[in-house]
Amino acid sequence: MTPLDSTLPPIWENLGLLIGFVFSLFILSFVIRDSWLVRAAQYLLVGVTLAYTVVLVWSNVLWPRLFLPLLTNPLALFDSGGQPTDQLWVGWLPLAAGLLLWAAGIDHLRQRFTGSGQPWLRHLAAFPLALLVGVGLGAGVAGAIQGTLLPQFWRAGQMGESLAGAPSLLLTGLLTLLITGGALLHLHSGQATGDRQRFPAPLRPVLSGWAWLGQRALWLAAGVIFARVFASRITLLIARLDTLFFSQQASDLWRWLLALVGGG
Amino acid sequence: MTSTSTFGCPHCGKPNPLAATFCGACGAYLLGLDAAEMTRKSNPPADDEPVFQPRNDAPTPPSDPAQTQPWLRPDFDQPESERPDSERPGSERPNPPERGRPSPDDQPWLRADSDAQPTDPPPRPAPQRLVGGLQGLIEPIEIDQSLFRPESAGPTRSALDDLPYETRRELRQLFATDVPILEDPAQENPEVGLSAGQGRGLWRRNWIYGLLLAALLLGLWFANATPDSRPHSWPGVSAAYSAIDSLSADAVVLVNWAYDPSNAGEMDLAALPVIEHLLEKGARLLVVSQLPGGPATARRLIAVARTGASQAALSRQLGDTLVEGGYLPGGVASLPLLGQAPVQSVPVDMQGRAVGNRAAIRALATDSPALLLILAARSEEVQRWIEQVQSLDDAPIVAVTSAAVDPAIRPYVDSGQIVGLVSGYAGGIEYQTLMADVLTTSGQESQRRHITGQNWALVVLLLVVAVGSLAGLAERREP
Numbered sequence: 001m002t003p004l005d006s007t008l009p010p011i012w013e014n015l016g017l018l019i020g021f022v023f024s025l026f027i028l029s030f031v032i033r034d035s036w037l038v039r040a041a042q043y044l045l046v047g048v049t050l051a052y053t054v055v056l057v058w059s060n061v062l063w064p065r066l067f068l069p070l071l072t073n074p075l076a077l078f079d080s081g082g083q084p085t086d087q088l089w090v091g092w093l094p095l096a097a098g099l100l101l102w103a104a105g106i107d108h109l110r111q112r113f114t115g116s117g118q119p120w121l122r123h124l125a126a127f128p129l130a131l132l133v134g135v136g137l138g139a140g141v142a143g144a145i146q147g148t149l150l151p152q153f154w155r156a157g158q159m160g161e162s163l164a165g166a167p168s169l170l171l172t173g174l175l176t177l178l179i180t181g182g183a184l185l186h187l188h189s190g191q192a193t194g195d196r197q198r199f200p201a202p203l204r205p206v207l208s209g210w211a212w213l214g215q216r217a218l219w220l221a222a223g224v225i226f227a228r229v230f231a232s233r234i235t236l237l238i239a240r241l242d243t244l245f246f247s248q249q250a251s252d253l254w255r256w257l258l259a260l261v262g263g264g
Numbered sequence: 265m266t267s268t269s270t271f272g273c274p275h276c277g278k279p280n281p282l283a284a285t286f287c288g289a290c291g292a293y294l295l296g297l298d299a300a301e302m303t304r305k306s307n308p309p310a311d312d313e314p315v316f317q318p319r320n321d322a323p324t325p326p327s328d329p330a331q332t333q334p335w336l337r338p339d340f341d342q343p344e345s346e347r348p349d350s351e352r353p354g355s356e357r358p359n360p361p362e363r364g365r366p367s368p369d370d371q372p373w374l375r376a377d378s379d380a381q382p383t384d385p386p387p388r389p390a391p392q393r394l395v396g397g398l399q400g401l402i403e404p405i406e407i408d409q410s411l412f413r414p415e416s417a418g419p420t421r422s423a424l425d426d427l428p429y430e431t432r433r434e435l436r437q438l439f440a441t442d443v444p445i446l447e448d449p450a451q452e453n454p455e456v457g458l459s460a461g462q463g464r465g466l467w468r469r470n471w472i473y474g475l476l477l478a479a480l481l482l483g484l485w486f487a488n489a490t491p492d493s494r495p496h497s498w499p500g501v502s503a504a505y506s507a508i509d510s511l512s513a514d515a516v517v518l519v520n521w522a523y524d525p526s527n528a529g530e531m532d533l534a535a536l537p538v539i540e541h542l543l544e545k546g547a548r549l550l551v552v553s554q555l556p557g558g559p560a561t562a563r564r565l566i567a568v569a570r571t572g573a574s575q576a577a578l579s580r581q582l583g584d585t586l587v588e589g590g591y592l593p594g595g596v597a598s599l600p601l602l603g604q605a606p607v608q609s610v611p612v613d614m615q616g617r618a619v620g621n622r623a624a625i626r627a628l629a630t631d632s633p634a635l636l637l638i639l640a641a642r643s644e645e646v647q648r649w650i651e652q653v654q655s656l657d658d659a660p661i662v663a664v665t666s667a668a669v670d671p672a673i674r675p676y677v678d679s680g681q682i683v684g685l686v687s688g689y690a691g692g693i694e695y696q697t698l699m700a701d702v703l704t705t706s707g708q709e710s711q712r713r714h715i716t717g718q719n720w721a722l723v724v725l726l727l728v729v730a731v732g733s734l735a736g737l738a739e740r741r742e743p
Contacts, residue, residue: 028477034284034286039286060591064616068616136595139596139597139600143599147651152679154679155675155679225671228670230725231667231668231688231689231690231718232666232667234717235533236527237529238714238721239530239714242713
């Protein structure tokens with residue numbers, strides 16, 4: 001017995017399996033038609049997920065990381081040297097920002113019920129919202145540049161150094177250049193925008209051919225993506241069917257169902 | 265003569281079959297409306313007939329869907345210069361009827377003034393689709409824009425109005441090709457005027473679903489894949505195996521568990537052999553997840569992997585090998601701290617116990633993790649960790665992903681940012697082969713069922729594509 005093992009009694013395990021089986025059938029009944037069974041299963045799934053998230057955020061984030069440290073030692077704001085402690089930065093500051101957001105929500109509710117009033121409380125939410133958006137955008141943009149744009153450009157540049165490498169590398173590099181250029185050309189000046197006339201007349205047949213190739217490459221890429229998505233979703237369906245009809249045949253659920261069908 | 269078997273959804277305006285319970289486009293509940301009344305009003309109304317008014321308990325109709333969804337406007341794909349002045353953005357004149365679209369004359373609830381009653385409050389705007397609900401299953405949350413723009417008033421000009429004509433036309437085509445569910449409006453209502461190329465035949469997709477399901481069940485029931493049958497081998501699996509196999513004992517692996525039960529059916533197949541391998545190697549795992557359902561999914565699969573690991577791996581204390589960091593909220597903003605100082609980012613485990621004295625955390629206080637393992641069902645999760653975590657701690661990444669994610673992150677494998685990639689059930693089976701695991705009889709049967717089911721599904725898909733292509737060719741040759 002490890003901490004990872006389920007502590008639920010077997011009857012609960014079987015009950016969960018039974019409920020999962022029934023609601024899987026509800027969802028699959030969409031094949032026949034859209035009905036309240038499908039919607040009921042979907043709404044229940046959404047509701048349970050939201051409730052679980054609320055409980056998880058409280059038990060895994062808010063209580064152990066915020067409220068418990070603050071309640072344990074609420075006044076440890078500065079150390080003996082007069083410097084701010086971690087308690088101030090990771091305890092009181094997030095709590096204050098959260099309360100400001102709550103103030104905006106309370107003001108919104110107050111206005112809905114009273115119908116009027118000065119919206120001064122909601123302006124308090126500007127600070128935490130600006131902090132959230134600013135930090136998120138800053139981290140996202142900086143990460144995209146240093147984690148995706150620069151490495152991918154660097155990799156594309158390395159293709160140019162493959163002249164002295166193996167022929168297969170050279171071929172890969174040339175194909176990459178050809179297809180990337182063709183796709184960009186098609187998206188920029190293909191049939192979608194129709195402004196190919198801006199190019200000099202002698203170049204137009206070449207550019208048209210290149211854009212034609214780029215268009216086919218885009219179709220091919222879309223086909224590959226579709227094929228992988230199809231494989232992914234079929235795997236999910238097979239796993240569900242396998243669980244319901246094959247892997248659990250030895251479980252109490254199937255024994256109950258077989259006994260029910262067999263009348264004894 | 266107008267057919268009476270479809271009506272426009274009062275929520276989004278899309279035509280729906282008369283018997284529909286929910287809107288095929290937006291999912292709005294339609295039974296609360298008086299269908300007979302709506303059908304009658306779909307015909308040109310007689311002068312002495314009363315104008316239809318939605319019932320009070322019906323969903324609140326938008327004042328004018330074209331205001332919030334410009335691509336619904338009939339002149340959306342017309343050049344700006346060809347539009348009448350009164351129909352330019354900001355004008356309050358109702359839109360003229362368009363072929364194939366519900367018109368305000370036929371469906372008065374689409375008119376801006378249909379709800380204008382002296383005692384009623386002004387109609388509320390349609391919900392903004394900033395938050396599309398959870399997995400698209402529920403109605404979008406209604407964002408109160410006044411929270412952010414308290415002083416805003418008057419008509420607003422959409423940014424789409426500034427787009428060039430061709431782009432607007434493309435956008436309109438993009439958003440207007442929703443196929444109806446269950447019924448074919450072109451067949452039910454010729455007046456709607458859908459052309460043969462706009463979804464005809466797609467209404468039969470229930471037959472495709474049924475055929476696919478029947479093929480899968482037959483395949484699972486009579487699993488006939490040969491024992492040596494193996495799915496296609498994708499590059500990156502052997503590199504992932506080598507990266508994990510070269511880990512020293514007690515190496516710290518930071519695991520991002522970025523899938524939950526909704527994708528576990530596929531992801532477990534790929535992740536299980538990798539986790540088993542890590543446990544066999546005696547690696548110390550620090551598992552975090554940015555999905556609410558992630559920690560519980562991780563706990564379940566790690567428990568399964570421990571039962572399949574060797575006795576030597578099982579003899580190790582669980583506390584030495586696993587730190588459950590639990591749920592890590594904050595999205596992308598919380599990841600840089602995880603890359604720079606994971607000790608501060610994960611102060612407690614799932615049970616709320618301090619983890620500062622655990623061996624894995626002590627090791628991370630001075631060194632970067634030996635490996636980043638990303639188990640993700642979406643490509644964004646992989647990209648986030650590459651951009652936010654790996655760029656700060658320079659640890660190698662092994663990604664275990666859904667098959668659908670594979671094409672999107674393959675460039676990161678080519679650039680060397682991901683050292684190994686295991687994607688989909690095919691990757692999982694290949695990884696298991698590399699581990700030379702001896703599967704149990706039930707495991708072999710399950711694996712065979714998956715291979716057979718995939719093969720049958722591919723046959724059905726190819727059949728559908730072939731028949732559909734032939735039908736399309738035949739229709740194109742019709743005069």
